Structure formats: structure tokens, C-alpha cells
Amino acid sequence: MANYRFILSGGGTGGHIYPAIAIADELKSRYPDSQFLFVGASDRMEMEKVPQAGYAIEGLWISGIQRKLTLRNLAFPFKLMSSLLRSRKILKTFKPHVVIGTGGFASGPLLQVASSNNIPCLIQEQNSYPGITNRLLGKKVDVICVAYEGLETYFPKSKIKITGNPVRKDLLSVEDKHIKAKDAFSLIHSKYTLLVLGGSLGARRINELIEQHLELFEFLNVQVIWQCGKLYYDQYKHHNTLKHVQVNAFINNMDMVYAAADIIISRAGAISVSELCIVGKPVVFIPSPNVAEDHQTKNAQAISSKNAALLISEKDLDDHFEHEFSELVTNEEKQKTLSANIKALALVNATKDIVDEVEKLLARSSSHQESAAVSETKQTTMSKNP
Numbered sequence: 001m002a003n004y005r006f007i008l009s010g011g012g013t014g015g016h017i018y019p020a021i022a023i024a025d026e027l028k029s030r031y032p033d034s035q036f037l038f039v040g041a042s043d044r045m046e047m048e049k050v051p052q053a054g055y056a057i058e059g060l061w062i063s064g065i066q067r068k069l070t071l072r073n074l075a076f077p078f079k080l081m082s083s084l085l086r087s088r089k090i091l092k093t094f095k096p097h098v099v100i101g102t103g104g105f106a107s108g109p110l111l112q113v114a115s116s117n118n119i120p121c122l123i124q125e126q127n128s129y130p131g132i133t134n135r136l137l138g139k140k141v142d143v144i145c146v147a148y149e150g151l152e153t154y155f156p157k158s159k160i161k162i163t164g165n166p167v168r169k170d171l172l173s174v175e176d177k178h179i180k181a182k183d184a185f186s187l188i189h190s191k192y193t194l195l196v197l198g199g200s201l202g203a204r205r206i207n208e209l210i211e212q213h214l215e216l217f218e219f220l221n222v223q224v225i226w227q228c229g230k231l232y233y234d235q236y237k238h239h240n241t242l243k244h245v246q247v248n249a250f251i252n253n254m255d256m257v258y259a260a261a262d263i264i265i266s267r268a269g270a271i272s273v274s275e276l277c278i279v280g281k282p283v284v285f286i287p288s289p290n291v292a293e294d295h296q297t298k299n300a301q302a303i304s305s306k307n308a309a310l311l312i313s314e315k316d317l318d319d320h321f322e323h324e325f326s327e328l329v330t331n332e333e334k335q336k337t338l339s340a341n342i343k344a345l346a347l348v349n350a351t352k353d354i355v356d357e358v359e360k361l362l363a364r365s366s367s368h369q370e371s372a373a374v375s376e377t378k379q380t381t382m383s384k385n386p
């Protein structure tokens with residue numbers, strides 16, 4: 001059995017971490033004897049989430065450049081230099097056969113050094129508008145797996161493979177768990193269950209909206225599982241005293257909450273959107289307006305334009321939310337149509353297709369590692385016999 005070594009790097013938010021975990025899980029199932037190392041940013045959520053998923057991680061001292069002029073940007077050159085040096089050391093020690101990047105600033109220095117050392121590199125871009133790290137790495141890496149068409153504007157066309165976004169395996173089969181999941185959260189079977197997701201960090205405006213409408217939900221016989229984000233938990237946790245509300249900072253068993261839900265309100269981060277297609281429930285998207293090129297609105301429009309989800313912009317919430325949500329809860333036909341249409345958009349083989357691309361790189365990597373070993377031996381022999 002092949003004993004490969006893989007480095008996966010990406011983080012900052014769940015949208016970069018969970019794709020890396022999904023890819024690692026698929027590689028592990030194909031090559032159980034392989035070794036895995038994750039590389040992230042030392043102060044971000046990957047340092048907690050990756051070990052929870054059973055993988056080792058090293059943290060780099062790195063952060064993104066702030067778009068506004070701030071004092072924090074002054075430290076950036078030092079952080080970058082330190083991360084490049086640390087990346088070189090990690091690569092030298094671990095000797096990966098392939099390096100995989102899933103975006104976020106932590107993956108920049110590592111893939112930069114790996115690609116300049118001719119180690120085969122693949123990046124995965126989740127969005128229709130790529131983040132700055134992946135845009136910079138695009139020229140250097142071997143393969144770029146994407147989820148949307150039209151990315152040749154940002155990346156060399158010959159390197160692009162359209163695979164879809166990798167989604168964790170346990171999310172592929174939530175249908176069978178509906179009853180079990182409702183019981184697991186002590187939910188009442190005769191009531192509708194609304195799941196509220198604010199993206200991996202939580203969403204301020206969605207939290208305000210949910211708080212404003214708790215009475216409406218009770219009136220509509222709706223019970224709520226509300227993921228408000230770690231930053232906001234102290235502000236909203238007191239609503240746990242209400243019988244029909246469960247507030248969470250972060251949910252670790254997403255398969256179970258997706259399974260329990262009858263209707264979902266969600267931000268439109270790329271991985272959330274891919275997961276929601278697979279899960280196939282009626283969704284109301286409230287995209288974040290605060291991301292580059294308004295890419296969450298584009299992610300959500302790709303679904304809503306096919307009558308596969310509702311989309312309400314933050315600016316329209318006050319005028320439209322109450323009416324549209326109440327109509328959806330009381331209209332089973334509409335729920336069924338949205339469920340069937342969103343499910344038809346799911347790309348369930350994305351993780352496998354990405355790992356197929358990694359396998360193609362492994363072939364190149366083995367010969368690269370052999371020639372590196374030969375030249376190392378030659379150098380040792382030459383220095384012994386000058």
C-alpha cells in the first residue's frame with residue numbers, strides 16, 4: 001500500500017477549512033497508510049477544527065492584509081517573511097508528495113514555497129470570484145479545481161478543472177437521519193424545524209432578524225435551531241430559555257442539524273451553498289453584502305434563478321422577510337418544488353473528482369522525489385570524493 005505524504009493548507013474560515021478536511025478524508029480512504037499534515041494560521045479556527053477532525057496541524061504567524069489603511073498592516077512583511085521561512089522548514093521536514101491549497105491567507109506562503117521547489121501543487125477555489133491568495137497562486141500551481149464556469153478570467157485556462165466544491169462525506173446522506181436527528185435535539189415532531197446558519201463565523205444582520213421574529217416563529221408553530229456565531233453567542237444565548245429556540249455558537253455535527261431541518265435560512269458562502277444543494281431542503285438565502293465583489297449574492301443567485309431557493313438581500317429584509325417566510329412555511333407545494341430543484345443542482349462527486357486530480361499529480365511527484373533523491377545521493381558522493 002502506497003505510503004504518501006500530503007500537506008493541506010487553507011483556513012481563516014470554515015469555507016476554506018472544511019473543503020481541505022473533505023479532500024483529506026477521501027485521500028485517507030484511498031491511501032490509508034498515508035501521512036497528512038495541515039498548515040493554517042496560528043490564531044484562526046483551523047487550529048481547533050482540524051484536530052477535531054483527527055488531523056495534525058501547524059500554525060503559521062500570518063494574517064491577511066487589511067483593505068483599509070491600518071497599523072496592523074505594518075506587521076505584514078515580517079509575518080510573511082516568518083511564514084515563508086517556516087513553510088520552507090515544514091516542506092523540507094515533511095517532504096510531501098503533493099500540496100493542496102484551499103484558500104485563505106495561510107495557504108499563500110506554503111504553496112508559494114512548495115511550487116517554487118517544484119513540488120506538485122493543486123488549489124481548490126470555492127467561489128465564482130476567487131480570493132486574493134488563490135489568484136496569486138494560480139500562475140504557479142499545477143492544477144486549479146473550481147466550482148464555477150468562467151474562472152479563466154482569473155486563472156490560466158489550461159490548469160482549470162471544473163469539479164464542484166468538496167463536501168464532507170457525512171453530509172451526503174442526511175435523508176435517512178431525519179427522525180433520529182429530531183430526537184437528538186429533543187425537537188417536537190409535529191412542529192416545523194427552522195435551521196438558521198450565519199456562515200462559519202455567524203452573521204450580525206441575520207442574528208438581529210431572527211431575534212426580531214422569534215414571536216412570529218412561535219405563532220407559525222416553528223421551532224428554531226439558531227447558529228449565531230462564536231462572537232455573538234453571549235449576546236443571544238439567553239434565548240435558550242424559550243421553549244422553541246436553541247441557540248448555538250457553532251455546530252460541530254452539521255449532518256444532524258441539516259437532517260433535522262425542514263426549512264433553512266442561510267448565508268451564501270460557497271461551501272454552505274454546495275452543502276445545501278446536497279441536503280435538498282427549502283432554503284432562504286440572505287447573502288453577506290460585505291464580501292469581495294458581492295460574491296455571496298452571485299452564489300445565491302445561481303440557485304434562486306433556477307427557482308431552487310429564495311433570496312432576500314439584507315436591504316430588503318425589513319420589507320419582505322415576514323411575508324416571504326410565512327408564505328413558505330404554509331405552502332407545502334412551494335417547499336417541495338424548492339427542495340427538488342435545489343437537489344438537482346448538487347454535485348455529489350466533487351471530492352472524488354478533485355482527488356482524481358491529486359492522483360494524477362502523485363505520478364509526477366513520485367518521479368520528482370526519485371530524481372531529488374538521486375541528486376541528493378550524487379551531492380553526498382561528490383562531497384565525500386571532491
Ligand SMILES: CC(=O)N[C@H]1[C@@H](OP(=O)(O)OP(=O)(O)OC[C@H]2O[C@@H](n3ccc(=O)[nH]c3=O)[C@H](O)[C@@H]2O)O[C@H](CO)[C@@H](O)[C@@H]1O
Pocket residue numbers: 013014015016018103126127197198199200201227249250251252254267268269270271272273275288291295296
Ligand atoms: C464572511 C466571509 O468571508 N465568508 C466567506 C467564507 O464563508 P464561510 O466560512 O462562512 O464558509 P461557507 O459558507 O462556504 O462554509 C461554511 C462551512 O462551515 C461549516 N459550519 C458552519 C457553521 C457551523 O456552525 N458549523 C459548521 O460546521 C459549514 O457546514 C460549511 O462547511 O468562505 C466562503 C468560501 O470561500 C466564502 O464563499 C464566503 O463568502
